[in-house]
Amino acid sequence: MNFRERQEELEKSYLSPYAALSSKSKGRQRYEDKCSVRTDFQRDRDRILHSKAFRRLKHKTQVFISPEGDHYRTRLTHTLEVAQIARTISKALRLNEDLTEAIALGHDLGHTPFGHTGEQVLNDLMKNGFRHEEQSLRVVDVLEQGKGLNLTWEVRDGIKNHTTRGNPATLEGQVVKISDWIAYINHDIDDAQRAGILEPEDLPEDLINILGRKHGQRIDTMIKDVIVTSFGQPFIKMSDEIYDATRKLREFLFKNVYVGSAAKAQENKAKMMLRLLFEHYTNHPDSLPPEFIKISKEESVERAVVDYIAGMTDVFAIKKFQDIYMPSSWPLET
Structure with missing residues (x-):
């Protein structure tokens, strides 16, 4: 037996009869060789x-x-x-x-x-x-x-x-x-x-x-x-x-x-930001990262935009909002 098989045997001998055994898993969506450890x-x-x-x-x-x-x-x-x-x-x-x-x-x-x-x-x-x-x-x-x-x-x-x-x-x-x-x-x-x-x-x-x-x-x-x-x-x-x-x-x-x-207290601001991000990317799907542009073409723009926004951190969502909707500074001529 390799290390994985020993672990699987230990599960059978020790775990509750109601436990899920790793050796009895219903498996993965795509076949993979088992790990030896x-x-x-x-x-x-x-x-x-x-x-x-x-x-x-x-x-x-x-x-x-x-x-x-x-x-x-x-x-x-x-x-x-x-x-x-x-x-x-x-x-x-x-x-x-x-x-x-x-x-x-x-x-x-x-x-x-x-x-x-x-x-x-x-x-x-x-x-x-x-x-x-x-x-x-x-x-x-x-x-x-x-x-x-x-x-x-x-x-x-x-x-x-x-x-x-x-x-x-x-x-x-x-x-x-x-x-x-x-x-x-x-x-x-x-x-x-x-x-x-x-x-x-x-x-x-x-x-x-x-x-x-x-x-x-x-x-x-x-x-x-x-x-x-x-x-x-x-x-x-x-x-x-x-x-x-x-x-x-x-x-x-x-x-x-x-x-x-x-x-x-900050809820309404957060809601407004996410709604505007959704609106922007829905209207400009080409501005999405490449992997989400791919989703927009294979599934739908809405699906791609939701996937992108849902994956954002708080900090990243705020930054993207600022980049899109807030004016940036520029050097004034003297």
Whole structure:
């Protein structure tokens, strides 16, 4: 046996009967020879980690647009927190950590600049709508490296189905879905408190009595509850009490942070910029980079423009807006 085959045998002997085995993957869209060292899910994780789309996440908004400070979450740090939570749960439940990590690292690759604000703009502008989970799948299937990453079916399924709307086919995908929830609810509270939008005493007393008063305590409560409730079961879920408290805490964030708070003070500017960028590139598709001009001819101009804008970082979108719409300085004659 080579190293990969030994790893596959270890999975069979150790993992839960409900875990996804790398040796039983439904495979890739295009055939590839197996690696002699890494399992298919390990290769998928590495491909995502080394992708340009993954690196761009460091300059994409999580909640706060252009925050002043080094400690606010970005889309990249959110992704890493999701991966850490998901791996903890998967390890305890003896699920496939490599598959879990690959899905977690890839789940937000298609997110737009300026967070969900950007997603809303593209959803309004695109005829068939825009959802970041579908764009994440398009990144790994088509856009990255000009041909996609040719990931396994299980990773692609987990990426596409990580949102509330989705229904992942594997338990590893279900773990990422619930870990995404745990991560953003808690780190958005942390960031909102850092920004002075929330004070610790603002959090509903009945909910923090159940979940915990501090950031780490709440995460610990949620993770342990998922593990205990899901152990030995063909599903991933929270207990009714913890789920209800977590859901209500999320609703509290929508009312006090996500909608109408100071965290959204720059939203209208971001929306305006993205709408004008969409208008410009739709009217001037030849000004797109070559790979997107190719998409405009093979699919549609709208598809190419949305792919280009969705891949932008916040900083790059602002720069392109300035280049197109803002007058540049020029030397005056004396």
